[in-house]
Amino acid sequence: KMTRIVVLVCIVSCFFYFFEVAQAFNLKSMLFGDNDKDSQQGQATTVPFGTPIVHSQSRRSNIPCEHYICEETNVCVEKPLDCPCRIQTDKKCFIGDWYICIRGDESCDQVL
DSSP states (O other), X not given: OHHHHHHHHHHHHHHHHHHHHHHHHTHHHXXXXXXXXXXXXXXXXXXXXXXXXXXXXXXXXXXXXXXXXXXXXXXXXXXXXXXXXXXXXXXXXXXXXEXXXXXTTSXXXXXX
16 A cells, blocks of 8 residues: 555656646647747747758749649649740659659650
């Protein structure tokens, strides 16, 4: 019976110790970011762990396009399937509902 009490006291002590450490070092916000909007008023915002500090800027914002801008060529097309190959001499081969680009001297039959 005495060992049960000692074990229970140890468990409770460990719980409170962890709780105090979590509060002291603000582990929740360090691990998961601070999503509490009320605590951010008037304070500098924190960046969640793993978030890059410098964000890469997209070159696409200055391309006027109403539909889709191809990732590799930055060409504006109506739908992604209409994107041209990155190299002009390449050939577009359709596979199912998508495509791949191959060298111009190859045949689409070789790929399929």
